[in-house]
Amino acid sequence: MAEVVLRHVSKSFGKTQVIYDMDLVVADGEFVVIVGPSGCGKSTVLRMIAGLEPVTGGVIEIGGRVVNDVEPKDRNIAMVFQNYALYPHMSVRENMAYGLRIRGMPKAEIAEHVARAAKILELEGLLDRKPRELSGGQRQRVAMGRAIVRDPAAFLFDEPLSNLDAKLRVQMRLEIQKLSRELGTTSLYVTHDQVEAMTLAHRMVVMNAGRVEQIGAPLDVYLRPASAFVAAFIGVPPMNLLAGRVGEGAFTLGNGLVVRLPAGAPRPPFGAEAILGVRPEHLAPVGEAEAALTLTVETIERLGADTLAHGTFDGNPMVVRLPAEATLQPGTRLALGLVPDEIHWFDPQTQKRLDLPGG
Amino acid sequence: MEKRVVFRSRWLPYALVAPQLAITTAFFFWPASQALFQSLLLQDPFGTSVQFVGLENFAHLFRDEGYLASFRITVVFSVLVAGIGLSFSLLLAVMADHIVRGALVFRTLLIWPYAVAPAIAGVLWIFLFSPAIGILPYWLAKIGIHWNHLLDSRQAMTLVVIAAVWKQVSYNFLFFLAGLQSIPRSLIEAAAIDGAGPMRRFWTIVFPLLSPTTFFLLVVNIVYAFFDTFGIIDSATQGGPGQSTTVLVYKVFQDGFKGLDLGSSAAQSVILMAIVIGLTVVQFRYIERKVQY
Ligand SMILES: Nc1ncnc2c1ncn2[C@@H]1O[C@H](COP(=O)(O)OP(=O)(O)OP(=O)(O)O)[C@@H](O)[C@H]1O
Ligand SMILES: [Mg+2]
Numbered sequence: 001m002a003e004v005v006l007r008h009v010s011k012s013f014g015k016t017q018v019i020y021d022m023d024l025v026v027a028d029g030e031f032v033v034i035v036g037p038s039g040c041g042k043s044t045v046l047r048m049i050a051g052l053e054p055v056t057g058g059v060i061e062i063g064g065r066v067v068n069d070v071e072p073k074d075r076n077i078a079m080v081f082q083n084y085a086l087y088p089h090m091s092v093r094e095n096m097a098y099g100l101r102i103r104g105m106p107k108a109e110i111a112e113h114v115a116r117a118a119k120i121l122e123l124e125g126l127l128d129r130k131p132r133e134l135s136g137g138q139r140q141r142v143a144m145g146r147a148i149v150r151d152p153a154a155f156l157f158d159e160p161l162s163n164l165d166a167k168l169r170v171q172m173r174l175e176i177q178k179l180s181r182e183l184g185t186t187s188l189y190v191t192h193d194q195v196e197a198m199t200l201a202h203r204m205v206v207m208n209a210g211r212v213e214q215i216g217a218p219l220d221v222y223l224r225p226a227s228a229f230v231a232a233f234i235g236v237p238p239m240n241l242l243a244g245r246v247g248e249g250a251f252t253l254g255n256g257l258v259v260r261l262p263a264g265a266p267r268p269p270f271g272a273e274a275i276l277g278v279r280p281e282h283l284a285p286v287g288e289a290e291a292a293l294t295l296t297v298e299t300i301e302r303l304g305a306d307t308l309a310h311g312t313f314d315g316n317p318m319v320v321r322l323p324a325e326a327t328l329q330p331g332t333r334l335a336l337g338l339v340p341d342e343i344h345w346f347d348p349q350t351q352k353r354l355d356l357p358g359g
Numbered sequence: 360m361e362k363r364v365v366f367r368s369r370w371l372p373y374a375l376v377a378p379q380l381a382i383t384t385a386f387f388f389w390p391a392s393q394a395l396f397q398s399l400l401l402q403d404p405f406g407t408s409v410q411f412v413g414l415e416n417f418a419h420l421f422r423d424e425g426y427l428a429s430f431r432i433t434v435v436f437s438v439l440v441a442g443i444g445l446s447f448s449l450l451l452a453v454m455a456d457h458i459v460r461g462a463l464v465f466r467t468l469l470i471w472p473y474a475v476a477p478a479i480a481g482v483l484w485i486f487l488f489s490p491a492i493g494i495l496p497y498w499l500a501k502i503g504i505h506w507n508h509l510l511d512s513r514q515a516m517t518l519v520v521i522a523a524v525w526k527q528v529s530y531n532f533l534f535f536l537a538g539l540q541s542i543p544r545s546l547i548e549a550a551a552i553d554g555a556g557p558m559r560r561f562w563t564i565v566f567p568l569l570s571p572t573t574f575f576l577l578v579v580n581i582v583y584a585f586f587d588t589f590g591i592i593d594s595a596t597q598g599g600p601g602q603s604t605t606v607l608v609y610k611v612f613q614d615g616f617k618g619l620d621l622g623s624s625a626a627q628s629v630i631l632m633a634i635v636i637g638l639t640v641v642q643f644r645y646i647e648r649k650v651q652y
Contacts, residue, residue, distance in 0.1 A: 099553035
C-alpha cells in the first residue's frame with residue numbers, strides 16, 4: 001500500500017497539450033475517482049501513473065518514490081482496463097497467476113493467492129475457462145481478480161464498468177465498493193459516470209479539458225461546486241444555470257425576465273454580471289406571491305421515485321425535481337421558490353464559484 | 360435467405376465455369392494425369408519402346424540411394440528455409456511494429472524482394488557470392504573463410520538457403536506484421552504492468568497470439584521450399600556440387616529432362632504431388648481449429 005502523488009504533472013502529445021499542471025495526492029488506502037467528460041485526459045493521467053505514457057513535466061511519486069523513469073513492471077501497481085485486456089490464450093487461472101509467476105512466487109503460494117482471489121470474486125467455478133467462454137460481467141471479475149491477486153501498492157481502474165449493461169454496472173459498482181473497503185488498497189478510478197464517482201469515491205477529482213476543476217469529497221463537490229462546469233457536470237439532472245445581472249432584490253436575465261432573490265440570500269454586488277445556479281431539487285412550488293420565478297412546463301418525465309418537469313425560462317432550459325405524485329401536465333405554470341442557502345453564484349468570466357456572504 | 364443463383368438456361372453455368380476449367384485442365388489435370396500415367400511406364404531415352412511396369416518406378420525410387428539423399432537434402436533445405444525465414448521475418452516484423460518514424464520506408468524496402476523473380480534472386484546472390492568476383496567472398500577471405508560454393512557443398516547449401524530465405528522474407532514479414540498489429544495494445548500493456556519485461560512479453564503473450572499466423576506461414580514456407588525454389592537452385596548451383604543441393608523438384612527436372620528417365624521423373628512428380636496435397640489438407644484441417652486460443 002502506498003500514497004500516490006502527482007506534482008505539477010503535464011502531458012503533451014507532440015504539440016497538443018492534454019494535461020495541464022495537475023496536482024493530486026491520493027493518500028494511503030484512499031479511493032479517489034477521476035471524473036470528467038470524454039477526452040478530458042482521465043485515461044492519460046492513469047496511464048502516466050502506470051508508466052504506460054511518459055510524463056512531459058512534473059513528478060509522479062508512488063509510495064514516496066519518484067517513478068518518472070521507472071518501468072511499469074517495477075511500479076508495483078495493478079490496472080484494470082476498460083476492455084479488460086485478459087490474455088485470450090490463457091485460462092482464468094493462468095490470467096490471474098501470470099503476474100505472480102513472473103515475480104517468481106512458488107507454485108503452491110500462487111495457487112493459494114489465486115484461490116483466495118477467486119473466492120472473493122466468486123470465480124471458483126470458472127478457473128479453467130478461457131476468457132472467450134465468459135460473459136462480460138465474468139470477464140470484468142477476472143480482470144479485477146488479476147489486479148487483486150498481486151496485492152499491489154495501488155489499483156488503477158480505467159472505466160472498468162463501461163462495457164457492462166446498466167444492471168450489471170450497478171451490481172459491480174457495489175462489489176467494487178465492498179472490495180475496496182475490505183482490501184483498503186489505494187485506488188484511483190477513472191469514469192465519466194458521475195453516479196459511479198459519487199458512490200465510490202472518498203474524494204473525487206473533476207476534470208475538464210486537461211485541467212482539474214475541483215478535488216473534494218463527493219458531497220462537498222455536490223454541495224459547493226467550484227465552477228459552473230462542475231455544477232453542470234455533477235448531479236442528475238444537472239444544475240440549472242442562468243446568466244444575468246444583479247439588480248435590487250432580483251436577478252435580471254439576458255432577455256429581461258427576472259428571478260426574485262429571497263431575502264437573506266447571498267448575492268454579488270448590485271450591477272454585477274453573474275451566473276446563478278440552482279439544483280432541480282432545490283426549486284419547490286410555492287404560492288404566486290413568494291415565487292422567485294414562474295416556469296411553463298414543456299416536458300414531464302415520471303421516474304417513479306420523483307418527477308422531472310422540464311421547461312425554458314428566458315431561453316434557458318430548466319429542470320425541476322418534484323415529488324412523484326405531482327399533478328401537472330405540459331403547459332402547467334409552476335411558481336417556484338428559491339431557498340437562500342441553496343443558491344450558487346459563478347463568475348461569468350472565470351466560471352469560478354463566487355463565495356458570498358448572505359445579505 | 361436463398362443465396363444460390365438459379366440459372367434458367369442449362370448451358371450458361373457450364374459456360375461460365377468453362378474458362379477456369381479449361382485452364383485447370385490444361386495446366387493441372389492434363390499434366391497431372393500424364394505424370395500419373397507416365398509414372399507407371401518405363402520408356403527408353405529415345406522414346407522408341409514403352410513398357411508398362413506398374414509401381415516398379417516407385418519401388419525403384421525408394422531403393423535408389425540418390426533419391427533418398429535428395430529427400431534428406433530437401434528436408435534439411437526446407438527446415439532451414441522455413442526456420443531461418445520465419446525467425447528472421449518475425450524479427451523484422453517486431454522491429455517494424457516498434458518503428459514509428461520511417462515505418463513506411465522500412466516496410467516498402469522489405470516488400471521489394473518479393474517482386475523479384477526467383478531466377479533473378481538466384482543470379483543476384485551468385486554475383487554477391489561469386490568466388491571470383493563476388494564482394495562477400497572477398498570480405499569473408501579477410502576473416503579467414505575461404506568461400507567457394509562451387510566446390511564446398513555446405514557453402515552451396517548456405518547460398519541457396521540465403522537466396523530462398525531472402526526471397527520469401529517479404530511475404531512472411533507482411534503476414535507477421537499484420538498479425539502483430541492485430542494484437543491489442545492493452546494486452547501488452549497489461550503484461551507490462553503485471554511485471555513482464557519485453558522478452559517475457561514477447562514469448563508469453565505476443566508469440567502465442569501469433570501462432571495461427573506462424574502455423575499458416577510454416578506450411579506456406581515448407582511448400583515454398585519444396586516447390587518454388589527451383590528457379591533459385593537452377594540459377595545458383597544447378598543442384599551441385601555433386602548432388603548436394605539437388606532438392607526433389609530439381610531432381611524431377613534433372614532426371615526427366617537431363618537424364619531422360621521419364622518414368623522415374625514422373626514417379627517423383629507424383630510423390631511431390633502427394634506431399635503438396637498432404638500439406639494442403641493439413642493446412643485446411645488445422646488452420647481453422649487446432650491453432651487457436
Ligand atoms: N497517443 C495519443 N496521441 C495523441 N493524442 C492522444 C493520445 N492519447 C490521447 N490523446 C488525446 O488526449 C486527450 C485525452 O485523452 P484521454 O484518452 O486521456 O481521454 P479520456 O478522458 O480518457 O476520454 P474517454 O472518457 O473518452 O476515455 C484526447 O484529446 C485525446 O485525443
Ligand atoms: Mg479513457
